[in-house]
Amino acid sequence: MAKKKLYDRAKSVLAGGVSASMRHHPYLDRPLYVTHGDGAYIWDEDGNQLIDFSNSNGATMLGHNYPAVQEAINEVMSRGPVTAGETEDHVRLAEQLCKMIPSAERVRYASTGSEATAVALRLARHVTGRTKFLKFTGHFHGLSDAFLFQPRQTIHASAKPQATSGGVPTSYAYDSLSVSWNDVEAFDDLMSREGNQVAAIICEPVWYNAGCVPPDDGFLQHLRDAADKHGCVLIFDEVLSGFRMAPGGAQGHYGVTPDLTTLAKALANGMPLSAIVGKGEIMEELAPTGTVAHSGTYSGHPLSIAAANASMEILSKKKTYTELNKTANWFYEQLQESFDAANMPVVVQGLGTRFGVYFDRQDPVRTSEDSEDNDHELNARFVNACIERGVYFHAYRTAGAPGHNGITLSHSREELGEALNVIQDVAKAMKR
Ligand SMILES: Cc1ncc(COP(=O)(O)O)c(C=O)c1O
CATH class of the missing domain: 3.90.1150.10 (Aspartate Aminotransferase, domain 1)
Incomplete structure (x- = not known):
C-alpha cells in the first residue's frame, strides 16, 4: 500500500x-x-x-x-573531487582500457551510453563524409534522435522506418537503415544497394537488449568484411556487452575488432561513466585535435573514474x-x-x-x-x-x-x- x-x-x-x-x-x-x-x-x-x-x-x-569500488569513491570524495578537471586517474584508466579492449587505441570519456553512441556516429559520418547508417532491427543504441527509428514491420525489415518517439523529425528516417539480426541475406542485399552511402554499421555484438541473442557463427566477421569492402566504420555498441563475458568484452570473446566501440554500465559498476574507444586515426578527429565536437562538464567525473579504475582492477583479470x-x-x-x-x-x-x-x-x-x-x-x-x-x-x-x-x-x-x-x-x- x-x-x-x-x-x-x-x-x-x-x-x-x-x-x-x-x-x-x-x-x-x-x-x-x-x-x-x-x-x-x-x-x-x-x-x-x-x-x-x-x-x-x-x-x-x-x-x-562492492567494497573495493566504495573505498575508491570514498577516497576521492574525501579529497574534494574537482568536476571538469583532468587527473592522473583519467590517464591510468585509459591506459588500462587500451590494454583490455582490442579496438582501443584512444579513449574519450562521456557520461551516458546515449552520448557515447551519438558521438561514435558523428565520428563515423565525419571520417566517411556519408550520412546513412545501418543498424539491426530492435538493437538499442540510446535515445539520441538518429537511433529512434525502426522499420514499420519487423518482417519487412527494409520497409520505411518510423520514429519510435514523438518529436523526432521524420526527415531523419532516410539516414537510418535496418535489417534483421543474423540475417546475412538481407544484410548483403541492403549493402549491395546502399553500402557506398553508409557511414557506419552499428550493432550490439551480443544483442542483450532483446534478452540475450548472440551473433551466429561468423556473423560479426561478415560485418567486419562488409565494412572494409564498402569503406564504412564498424561500431560495436558494447554499452551492455562490455566486460560481460571477458576482459575485452564481446570483441575479445569473438575475436572480431571494430573501428569504434562504446562502453558504459559495467565500466564503473553503476556510477555514470561511458567511453568511446577506437582507432587512433578516427578518435583524433575529436576536438581539440580534430573538428568533431564532443565535450561535457561531467565527462569523466572523478568519482566515476575512481569507480572504473577499481572495477577494472577486477575485470581486467x-x-x-x-x-x-x-x-x-x-x-x-x-x-x-x-x-x-x-x-x-x-x-x-x-x-x-x-x-x-x-x-x-x-x-x-x-x-x-x-x-x-x-x-x-x-x-x-x-x-x-x-x-x-x-x-x-x-x-x-x-x-x-x-x-x-x-x-x-x-x-x-x-x-x-x-x-x-x-x-x-x-x-x-x-x-x-
Ligand atoms: C546497448 C546500449 N546502448 C546504449 C544505451 C544507452 O545508455 P544510457 O542509458 O547510459 O544512455 C544502452 C542502455 O541501456 C544500451 O543497452
Whole structure:
C-alpha cells in the first residue's frame, strides 16, 4: 500500500511518475522503490529483501556496495573531487582500457551510453563524409534522435522506418537503415544497394537488449568484411556487452575488432561513466585535435573514474571470468531445467553475466523476428509471483522482445540456489 501512495505522490510531481521511463516496471505498473543494495540483494521501501537480477539495468556487474569500488569513491570524495578537471586517474584508466579492449587505441570519456553512441556516429559520418547508417532491427543504441527509428514491420525489415518517439523529425528516417539480426541475406542485399552511402554499421555484438541473442557463427566477421569492402566504420555498441563475458568484452570473446566501440554500465559498476574507444586515426578527429565536437562538464567525473579504475582492477583479470562464466552457465542450465521440469515451453539464453527468458517458445531466438515471438502475459505472471517471493526481475515492455536480466560477481551459488527454489515453485504453480 505504501508503494501505491508513494507512486501517487510521484505522479503529481515527476513526469510520468518516474525519473527514467524504463524505471516504470510494466508488469507491476509502478517502479520498484529501492532504499539500498548490498552484494546480490536490494531492499525495497517496505524493508523487503530481494535477490536482484536487474543489477541496475546491468550496470552493477560486481554487485551492489562492492567494497573495493566504495573505498575508491570514498577516497576521492574525501579529497574534494574537482568536476571538469583532468587527473592522473583519467590517464591510468585509459591506459588500462587500451590494454583490455582490442579496438582501443584512444579513449574519450562521456557520461551516458546515449552520448557515447551519438558521438561514435558523428565520428563515423565525419571520417566517411556519408550520412546513412545501418543498424539491426530492435538493437538499442540510446535515445539520441538518429537511433529512434525502426522499420514499420519487423518482417519487412527494409520497409520505411518510423520514429519510435514523438518529436523526432521524420526527415531523419532516410539516414537510418535496418535489417534483421543474423540475417546475412538481407544484410548483403541492403549493402549491395546502399553500402557506398553508409557511414557506419552499428550493432550490439551480443544483442542483450532483446534478452540475450548472440551473433551466429561468423556473423560479426561478415560485418567486419562488409565494412572494409564498402569503406564504412564498424561500431560495436558494447554499452551492455562490455566486460560481460571477458576482459575485452564481446570483441575479445569473438575475436572480431571494430573501428569504434562504446562502453558504459559495467565500466564503473553503476556510477555514470561511458567511453568511446577506437582507432587512433578516427578518435583524433575529436576536438581539440580534430573538428568533431564532443565535450561535457561531467565527462569523466572523478568519482566515476575512481569507480572504473577499481572495477577494472577486477575485470581486467582473465581469472575473474573463469569462475564467473562457470557460475553463470550453471545457473542458466538450472533455470532452463526449472521450466522444463514444470513442463513450461520456455527458452533461456545467456552468455556471460546476462540472460533472457522467452516464454511460450521452443526454438532458440536468433533473429529480430524471433525475438518478438514470446508471451509477455506469462512472463508478467512469472515475474510478479517471483517479486512477491523475494526475487526481482526487471521488465522493460509488454510486447516485443523481453528485457535482459543478469547476475553479478556477488551472486554466489548459494543465493542463486535460493532464487532457483523460488523460481521452481512459481513455475510449478503457474503450470497448475
Ligand atoms: C546497448 C546500449 N546502448 C546504449 C544505451 C544507452 O545508455 P544510457 O542509458 O547510459 O544512455 C544502452 C542502455 O541501456 C544500451 O543497452
